[in-house]
Amino acid sequence: MSEPLDFYFDFSSPYGYLASEKIDALAGKYGRKVRWHPVLLGVIFKATGATPLTQAPLKGEYSLHDFSRSARFMGIPYAQPANFPIATQHAARSYYWLHGQDCALARRFAHTAYRAYFAGGRDISSPDVVLDLAASLGADRAALAGALAGQALKDKLREACENALKIGVFGSPYVVVDGEPFCGADRLPQIGRWLESGGF
Amino acid sequence: MSEPLDFYFDFSSPYGYLASEKIDALAGKYGRKVRWHPVLLGVIFKATGATPLTQAPLKGEYSLHDFSRSARFMGIPYAQPANFPIATQHAARSYYWLHGQDCALARRFAHTAYRAYFAGGRDISSPDVVLDLAASLGADRAALAGALAGQALKDKLREACENALKIGVFGSPYVVVDGEPFCGADRLPQIGRWLESGGF
Numbered sequence: 001m002s003e004p005l006d007f008y009f010d011f012s013s014p015y016g017y018l019a020s021e022k023i024d025a026l027a028g029k030y031g032r033k034v035r036w037h038p039v040l041l042g043v044i045f046k047a048t049g050a051t052p053l054t055q056a057p058l059k060g061e062y063s064l065h066d067f068s069r070s071a072r073f074m075g076i077p078y079a080q081p082a083n084f085p086i087a088t089q090h091a092a093r094s095y096y097w098l099h100g101q102d103c104a105l106a107r108r109f110a111h112t113a114y115r116a117y118f119a120g121g122r123d124i125s126s127p128d129v130v131l132d133l134a135a136s137l138g139a140d141r142a143a144l145a146g147a148l149a150g151q152a153l154k155d156k157l158r159e160a161c162e163n164a165l166k167i168g169v170f171g172s173p174y175v176v177v178d179g180e181p182f183c184g185a186d187r188l189p190q191i192g193r194w195l196e197s198g199g200f
Numbered sequence: 201m202s203e204p205l206d207f208y209f210d211f212s213s214p215y216g217y218l219a220s221e222k223i224d225a226l227a228g229k230y231g232r233k234v235r236w237h238p239v240l241l242g243v244i245f246k247a248t249g250a251t252p253l254t255q256a257p258l259k260g261e262y263s264l265h266d267f268s269r270s271a272r273f274m275g276i277p278y279a280q281p282a283n284f285p286i287a288t289q290h291a292a293r294s295y296y297w298l299h300g301q302d303c304a305l306a307r308r309f310a311h312t313a314y315r316a317y318f319a320g321g322r323d324i325s326s327p328d329v330v331l332d333l334a335a336s337l338g339a340d341r342a343a344l345a346g347a348l349a350g351q352a353l354k355d356k357l358r359e360a361c362e363n364a365l366k367i368g369v370f371g372s373p374y375v376v377v378d379g380e381p382f383c384g385a386d387r388l389p390q391i392g393r394w395l396e397s398g399g400f
Binding site for chain 2: 049171
């Protein structure tokens with residue numbers, strides 16, 4: 001029962017950001033680690049036919065309100081980005097490239113990118129912004145820029161999205177604990193109970 | 201600040217049922233009452249273009265799993281109905297008719313209908329089942345049957361759905377506390393915090 005949790009998220013997902021601020025500590029409380037898997041909701045929604053939350057009539061306006069209220073409820077800094085939602089393939093590919101070199105650096109990058117976008121007013125759809133953030137953590141900017149231009153990293157992210165769809169990921173955040181799926185930052189209390197009790 | 205909360209729900213909504221088991225006690229803890237408003241998600245989804253949860257690819261299968269897990273998490277009896285989702289106009293209209301006679305009876309009917317459907321294996325899309333449930337609580341079966349066949353009650357429910365859409369209701373449950381909207385049974389903790397603090 002010491003298998004890591006799997007945490008699927010899109011760097012443009014507000015609820016993914018909120019979960020990212022809590023998931024490691026929650027899992028750690030029960031002696032568990034978390035594997036992070038950035039994916040592209042655009043690819044997933046194309047496969048499932050889903051609509052981005054903020055484009056849905058009535059629900060869209062409510063969601064924008066709920067993002068920041070949920071952040072306050074969870075004690076997490078949040079400032080609705082002016083450009084939203086955004087394409088996050090550069091951030092996601094950078095994560096996988098960094099992960100191939102240094103897992104801890106990749107985790108720091110994920111937090112840094114999420115916070116830059118959802119609390120710092122940075123537009124992480126820009127490759128330059130992503131490279132700057134990675135470089136600020138000590139990554140090799142030129143090497144990452146080269147990798148982002150190559151095919152291998154594109155294939156890596158495509159495979160990550162395909163794998164996510166195969167296991168049933170339809171939104172962000174999506175967390176799997178010992179085969180049990182939980183979707184949404186609002187399922188963190190259920191995840192805690194599940195980890196505590198081994199199911200309920 | 202002693203205005204009642206407004207609780208919008210569809211009798212075929214699992215998360216509406218879960219909220220219905222908690223909302224009065226939660227509000228009561230802070231000296232507040234709740235106004236219940238059954239509506240038809242079918243009418244609301246027609247206006248907003250939304251898809252019923254269980255018809256969405258991947259999300260549908262997950263949702264069926266999440267309904268019963270969320271019920272266990274909240275300590276509420278739940279048995280996924282074989283016939284789901286269902287048309288709930290008879291249950292909703294009966295609620296409004298009963299409410300015109302006796303508010304407390306209408307509330308007991310709402311609980312009885314919800315529990316009959318989500319825990320008792322009864323198909324409350326049937327007018328006969330709805331009439332039986334109302335009669336079991338002491339309502340005049342023949343008078344209710346007559347009212348269900350009339351136009352006034354149909355108009356009443358149509359107006360309730362139109363009013364709900366006007367204030368932004370796009371799903372069930374949808375709770376409004378002093379103008380602040382909360383959608384989903386998973387927002388009950390936020391509602392509690394809001395009632396406790398007068399906002400956050």
